Amino acid sequence: MKSSVITFPGSNCDRDIDVALKKFGFKNKMVWHTDAELPKSDLVVLPGGFSYGDYLRCGSMASKSKIMHSVINFANSGGMVMGICNGFQILVETGLVPGVLLRNKYLEFICKNVFVKINDKKNKYFKNVDNEVLEFHIAHNEGNYFCTNDQLKEIEDNNQIAINYCDENGKIEDQFNPNGSIKNIAGIFNKEKNVLGMMPHPERMIDASLSGDDGSLFFKNLINNLK
Amino acid sequence: MIVNEKVAVDHGLKKDEYAKICELLKRTPNITELGIFSAMWNEHCSYKSSRLHLKKLPTKGKKVIQGPGENAGVIDIEDNDAIVFKIESHNHPSFIEPYQGAATGVGGIMRDVFTMGARPIANLNSIHFGSPQHKKTKNLLRGVVHGIGGYGNCMGVPTIAGQTSFDSSYNGNILVNAMTLGLVKKDKIFYSKAAGLDKPVIYVGSKTGRDGIHGASMASASFDEKIEEKKPTVQVGDPFTEKLLLEACLELMAGDSIIAIQDMGAAGLTSSSIEMASKGNLGIEINLNKVPCRESKMTPYEIMLSESQERMLIVLENGKEDQAKKIFDKWNLDFAVIGKTTNSKRIELYFDEEKVADIPVNTLVENSPMYDRKWKKAKLPKKNKIKKEDIKHLKIIDVLKKVLANPNVCSKEWIWQQYDHTVMGDTIQKPGGDSGVVRVHGTDKAVAASVDSSAVYCWAHPLTGGKQVVCESFRNLISVGAKPIAITNCLNFGSPENEENMGEFVECVQGIGEASEYLKFPVVSGNVSFYNQTKEEGIKPTPAIGGVGLIKNYKNMITMEFKEIDNLVLVIGKTEGHIDQSLFARTILDEKNGPPPEVNLFNEKNNGETLLKLIDNNLIKSAHDVSLGGIITAVAKMCIKGKKGINIKKPKYLINEIEYFFAEDQGRYIIEINKKDFKKVADILNKNAVHFDELGTITENELYINDKTKVTIDELSTSNKSWLNNYMSK
Numbered sequence: 001m002k003s004s005v006i007t008f009p010g011s012n013c014d015r016d017i018d019v020a021l022k023k024f025g026f027k028n029k030m031v032w033h034t035d036a037e038l039p040k041s042d043l044v045v046l047p048g049g050f051s052y053g054d055y056l057r058c059g060s061m062a063s064k065s066k067i068m069h070s071v072i073n074f075a076n077s078g079g080m081v082m083g084i085c086n087g088f089q090i091l092v093e094t095g096l097v098p099g100v101l102l103r104n105k106y107l108e109f110i111c112k113n114v115f116v117k118i119n120d121k122k123n124k125y126f127k128n129v130d131n132e133v134l135e136f137h138i139a140h141n142e143g144n145y146f147c148t149n150d151q152l153k154e155i156e157d158n159n160q161i162a163i164n165y166c167d168e169n170g171k172i173e174d175q176f177n178p179n180g181s182i183k184n185i186a187g188i189f190n191k192e193k194n195v196l197g198m199m200p201h202p203e204r205m206i207d208a209s210l211s212g213d214d215g216s217l218f219f220k221n222l223i224n225n226l227k
Numbered sequence: 228m229i230v231n232e233k234v235a236v237d238h239g240l241k242k243d244e245y246a247k248i249c250e251l252l253k254r255t256p257n258i259t260e261l262g263i264f265s266a267m268w269n270e271h272c273s274y275k276s277s278r279l280h281l282k283k284l285p286t287k288g289k290k291v292i293q294g295p296g297e298n299a300g301v302i303d304i305e306d307n308d309a310i311v312f313k314i315e316s317h318n319h320p321s322f323i324e325p326y327q328g329a330a331t332g333v334g335g336i337m338r339d340v341f342t343m344g345a346r347p348i349a350n351l352n353s354i355h356f357g358s359p360q361h362k363k364t365k366n367l368l369r370g371v372v373h374g375i376g377g378y379g380n381c382m383g384v385p386t387i388a389g390q391t392s393f394d395s396s397y398n399g400n401i402l403v404n405a406m407t408l409g410l411v412k413k414d415k416i417f418y419s420k421a422a423g424l425d426k427p428v429i430y431v432g433s434k435t436g437r438d439g440i441h442g443a444s445m446a447s448a449s450f451d452e453k454i455e456e457k458k459p460t461v462q463v464g465d466p467f468t469e470k471l472l473l474e475a476c477l478e479l480m481a482g483d484s485i486i487a488i489q490d491m492g493a494a495g496l497t498s499s500s501i502e503m504a505s506k507g508n509l510g511i512e513i514n515l516n517k518v519p520c521r522e523s524k525m526t527p528y529e530i531m532l533s534e535s536q537e538r539m540l541i542v543l544e545n546g547k548e549d550q551a552k553k554i555f556d557k558w559n560l561d562f563a564v565i566g567k568t569t570n571s572k573r574i575e576l577y578f579d580e581e582k583v584a585d586i587p588v589n590t591l592v593e594n595s596p597m598y599d600r601k602w603k604k605a606k607l608p609k610k611n612k613i614k615k616e617d618i619k620h621l622k623i624i625d626v627l628k629k630v631l632a633n634p635n636v637c638s639k640e641w642i643w644q645q646y647d648h649t650v651m652g653d654t655i656q657k658p659g660g661d662s663g664v665v666r667v668h669g670t671d672k673a674v675a676a677s678v679d680s681s682a683v684y685c686w687a688h689p690l691t692g693g694k695q696v697v698c699e700s701f702r703n704l705i706s707v708g709a710k711p712i713a714i715t716n717c718l719n720f721g722s723p724e725n726e727e728n729m730g731e732f733v734e735c736v737q738g739i740g741e742a743s744e745y746l747k748f749p750v751v752s753g754n755v756s757f758y759n760q761t762k763e764e765g766i767k768p769t770p771a772i773g774g775v776g777l778i779k780n781y782k783n784m785i786t787m788e789f790k791e792i793d794n795l796v797l798v799i800g801k802t803e804g805h806i807d808q809s810l811f812a813r814t815i816l817d818e819k820n821g822p823p824p825e826v827n828l829f830n831e832k833n834n835g836e837t838l839l840k841l842i843d844n845n846l847i848k849s850a851h852d853v854s855l856g857g858i859i860t861a862v863a864k865m866c867i868k869g870k871k872g873i874n875i876k877k878p879k880y881l882i883n884e885i886e887y888f889f890a891e892d893q894g895r896y897i898i899e900i901n902k903k904d905f906k907k908v909a910d911i912l913n914k915n916a917v918h919f920d921e922l923g924t925i926t927e928n929e930l931y932i933n934d935k936t937k938v939t940i941d942e943l944s945t946s947n948k949s950w951l952n953n954y955m956s957k
Contacts, residue, residue, distance in 0.1 A: 009559065010467050012383020016652040048650075050381040053467025109376050109645045139380070139647045201649075209655045209666075209781065 001226050003028045003043040006071065008062045013048030013085065013201065020203035021045070024219040031067060038070040042226050043080045046071070046087030048139070048201060058101065058142045059089030068094060080124060080226070081195045085140055088187070088197035097190050097197045098155060099147035104140070105180025111139040113211055114178055116163040116186045116200060117170045123193035124225045125162065125218075133170045134163075134214040136186075136200035138178060143199040145181035145188070155188060162187040162196055228258045238265035238441075244596055251590040259527045259576065259584045264591065266441075266494035266532055267501060270757050273595040276723035277755045280733055284740045288749040290712050292413065298339040298490065299409075300751025301416060302713045304777050308667060309413045310674055311345035314353070314406035314717040314773040316756035320461040321403040322450070325370025329354075330378040330464040331536055332405045337382060338490040341473050342539065344417040344480045345409025348651060349665050350379045350386040352405050353678045353717070353771040357398030359634055359954060364393070367401050369955065374464075375405070376645045381466035382473070385654050386646035387663025390678050390771075393634045396686075399450060399761030404717040406678055406773040410667060417480060419489040421507030421542045421568055426486055428500070428511060428566040429548070431555050432472045432538035435496070436521035438462050439534025449722060450761040468537040468560070475558040476539065484547035491538040497531045499540040500566075501574055505592040510571035515578040519561040527576060527583040542568060602729035605689050611807050611821045618816075618885045623859070624938045626815055626889070630856045631863060631947040633814055634954075641951045655781055659868070661706035661852055662774075666781050673781035675709035677774050682767040684823035687808045689731045689768055693738020694826040698893060700774030701746050702852035705835045706896060708785040708842045709776030714743060716753040716772050721765020723757045731768035732757075739770060745828040746835075748774070785842060787851040788869030794848055794925045795902055796873060798858055800834045800895030801918040804886035810855045811889035830894040837915040838896055844911070846904050853895040859888035861897050862922070866930055867944045874931045875923040884932075899925065 003026040007014045014030065021028040021043075029039050038044060051062035062068070068090075075081045075096050083091035091097045104110060117133050118126050147155065155161060164184040166172045177184045179199075187198025205215030228234070235245035238261060248264050249255055256264060270276060286294035292309055293301035299313035317332025337347045354371055357364045368391075379386045384407070439462035479485060487507065489499040496518070504511040515527050521535070543551060548564060555562035569575070574591070576584040630636055643658035655673060656664035662677040679699045685692030697714065704711045716739060721728035743750055759766045778784050789796075806812050807821025841847050849869070853861045859875075866873055877887055900908050912919050923931075931937045 010381070010470055012381075012470065012650060016650065019652060049383060050467060050470070053381065053465070055467065108373075109380055109647070111647045111649060112644055137649055139649060141380075204649045204652055206652070210652065211649055211654075211657075 001026050001042045001223050002040060003045060004031045004039055004041040005045045005047055006031050006033060006067055008033045008051035008065060010051045010053055011047050011049035013203065017045050017047045017084065017203045020206050020215065020219055023206060025223050033065045033067050035067050036070065038074055043082065044071055044074060046083040046090050048085030048087060051086055051090065059086060059093040062090045063093035072096065075195050078192065078194050083197040084201055085199055088199055089142060091195065091197040096195045097188050098151045099145055099188065101142050102144040102146050103142050104144050109141040110178050113137050114200065115166050115168050117166040117172060118163055119161045120159050123189060125196050125222060127225050129217060129221050131217065133166060133168065134218065135205065135212045136202055136214060137204045137211045138200050140199055143179045143181065145185040147182065152182065158191050160189045160191065161185055162189050162198060230255055230258055230261050235261060238262065239269055240265050244268060251594060259531060260586055262528045262532050263497050263584060263586060266497045267591040268595050272494050272498055274755055275596045276598050276600050276757060277732065278597050279599055280736045284736065284750045285744040286749050286751065288713065288747060291749055291751055294751050295753060297418060298342045300713065300715060301343065302751060302775065303413065304672060304674065307413045309411050309416065310775060311340050311343045311409040311411055312407065312715055312773065312775055313339050313752040314404055314678065314715045314771060315339065315754045316717050316719060317403045317405065318400065318719065318756050318759055321371055322401050324461040325367050326374040326377065327461050327463050329371040329374030329403050331462045332403050333375050333378040334464045334466060334469050334536055335492050336405045336407045337384065338469065338492065340407045340409035341476055342417065342488055342490045343411065344415050345411035346477060347384045347407050347409045349408045349663060349676060350384050350405065351663065351676055351678045351773060352389040353680055355392045355394065355397045355402040355769060357393065357401065358395040359393050361395065361398045365955065371403055372642050372645055378464055378466045380647040382470050383650050385648045385650050385665065387648055387654055387665060388658050388677055389643065390680065391639050391642060394682060394767060396767040399764065400759040400766050402719050402759065402769055404771045406715065408674060408676055408775065415480065417485060417488050419487050419503050419506055421487045421503040421509050423486060424568055424570055426545060426568045427543045427548055427564045428513065428568065429541040429543050429551065430518055430538065430563045430565045431541060432560055433465060433468050433535055434519040434521035434561055435525065435530055435533045436535045437525065437529055437533060440529060440532045449758045462534045462536050464536050471558040471560055472537050472539065475555050475560055478554050479551055484544050484551055485541055486544060487542040489540050491540060493534065495532060495534050501588060501591050503540065503542060504574060504588045508572065510569035510573045510575065510588065511566060512569050512575045513566035515576055517563050517565040519563055527578045600723050600729045601726050602733045603726045605730055605734060607688050608820055608822045611818055613806055621885060623884060623888060623932060624936055627859055627863060628943065628946040629815065630810060630860050631943060632950045633810060634950060636810065636856050636860060637950040638948045639951060640948065641955055655784060656707060656786060660787050661703040662709065664707055664778065664784055671780045673778040673784060675704050675707050675776045675778060677703035678771055679703060680769050680771040682769040683808055683813065685731065685735055685770060686767040687821065687823045689734035690738045691823050691826055693735035693770060694742040695823065695893060696770055696772045697739050697742035697746065697748060698826055698831045699854060700772045701748055701831065701835055702896065704774050704776035705838055706785065706787065706850045706852045708783055709778045710839065711748050711774055711776040713749050713751045714772050714774045716750055716770055718753065718755045719759055719766065719769040719771065720757055721760040725765065728765050735768050735770050742828060746832055783842065785847055785850045787849055787865050789865045789871040789899055789925050790848045790869060792871065792925050792927060793902060794899050795905060796862065796922045796925060797898050797900065798895060798920040798922050799838060799898060799917060800830065801892065802858065802887055802890055802895065803892050804883065804890045805892045806886060806890055809857065809889060809891040811857065824891050824893050826893050833915060834894045834917050837912060837917045841908060841911055846900055846908050847898055848901065849899040851897050853897060855891065857889040857891055858897065863930065863943050865897060866940045867947055870940065872926040872929040872940055873923050874926050877933055878920045
């Protein structure tokens, strides 16, 4: 399986996701933001970080960079595109997934482990994951997902919510919501479910010596689903 | 502007220093030259009050590749890998403008590390605030934490450990010390020594603005009521540009075009150019019109003294300019050839085709003032006799809860949750343990780092305090299973012109020196911050020690949380019952006098090395050093983190429970072992003449003392975790 990770100026989880993808069998290529063409890929990842410093709205500058034309075309033709953290922020700025990401409710950066419940398994990202709940890791300042009521209805009608913040038993309640996001949303799909944007970093959970190992489940499953 | 003695004094120079400048130049300096002298001769850059004493520190060792004198120290961690590290203060700016002050402190120290060719792999910090009741404390704490996070998080370097304390002596002068570790190949280390004639001098990074002019001079003076006016001397950080600068520099360093490289930190272009010339015994010629400027009509004086961030100066091999420029263009950074190396041994500056400064380099460096300041030796205070009636009514559990909730002991999760501590995917021990630990990427090795200070002990008796801090750093590394290698120090003190403050400095440095010599734990880098005082009132002496150690196989790392029910808990090291200057004495008995706990370097080394032997033999399940709050506090923290209880039986040899549980004797650790290993462990400890107590057995979820007093771990956890959250949310 071939993957591509886009490096924007200010990306800082590009190496981490490169390590993770390779660990689980992807042949990964790093792609520079000024490139015009994407290499042939089965998966494109927009990594975490602070693209262009995020001095403007997070992700807005990166969403206009040269390579993104190719990424958007790739997504619109059904290609798998995953945005993690800043990558999610870039995805909402391109409009590939609906909604916006606001500043965290308590106005502070949060770095910690969280539990997420998989809401939908009829997609290539989560199909065949045995667990209902995964322990992931978040590290962000703007992960407070928000959208209009109409958008929310559409998202729910199409079953576009990918994962919700919850407790270890899968209970989705306000107290387990780290950033104030609407409906505890941690990640969402586009309508066709080939594009996934999520705040948690599965690439930081690929070894029991790290914060945890549930990221391994995610990546192992992902590569199998793509085969 | 005409330069005279008054102008010189306004620049922070003393009258006799100004006279010496005129004598060295054999003429009156112009204003640009005076600015350069004032920047190079201030305390911050010249170490004029401290140099004499710092020379006495042990700086060499088998593992030391580079000691003090470079941008950072370098140690060998085998297999051609090396760690570059340093700690630095950003105290004065952080008090004036906490967000930017702290942020640029973090940015500055990371630049020191990647200037040497190392990719930063971990950040740490030691931050100290005034009393929680003081009206400025909360906002300063919030601003500093946001600033540290804002910069480090954006750079994508994990912040893995730190220390936060509160003491009213910091009411008017907070301390913000930032430390960075970087990883480099031993044969790819870069230095700041220029070499060769007519080599191009290159300016890269951000443009130069008017921010931070005289920042280093500001950091070399006490505060007074006009402090708000000093805001423009605080630099403004841009972590995004620094991230680009990091990647661009590392890309350029992969080739062979750099002769010397130096970041522009304190005193900006002035100190960076002079240092490179001085180390290479060369001259340097700069055309200031070539310096990329952010603002119009900047004068030579402003360009030379600006402390704009995210800038570097490079001496390049001839003919490599285009190749280097391509890299900086790719990263959208300024790149300008601004001058060349010469054999004049002078710094010569040109602006609008006129020579605007011409100073022999040695007058700025070797001939800078050095003072043997007067200092007062501190007496060891008399021991207090604790009266039985003072402690008779105290209930251990109540005291323990108070101690766990004390601002200096309580959980600092509110702080470190705002720092990205997991980016780079190698953090295997997060903040909240004895040391932070990161793997050496792609290997089985890991590096442990800790930062410590004990201002109260240093204040009570500087010599003992200085030794104690080094020992605590040693213990914190050993507690995670790391072999201690070397330290960096950040020496935060009041005014060197005050004999008592100077005495504190001299004796703390002596203590640090003695301990690091004995423990073979040399000092490889550091920084001195004097004048941490407002009007006449100085801070408690606060040397902060950053220690670094190596774990050969990261799978053998030790953590502090209790692991398994029925395991045995032992105390390593003898408890004499030293209560004076303990957290217990100071906060529960309100007794602030008396000597700090004695430091016995033999025991410290022997206990620590024996524990490392036990760890090497896979006999240790968890370990934690005993520090603030004594044995019971250490054990309670291990219970809280492991969500386990303990059944404690106090050994009989001390009469008093309170003394046993809350004393802060040094050289002690709590360890957890499997019952079946007891004999093996006891044999090793006995063979090495290490005293130990059998303290108890791990249980489900309550802390029991002598079968009569008990408390649930949940209750202890609440005491430990609520104070800071409540304080910050009010």
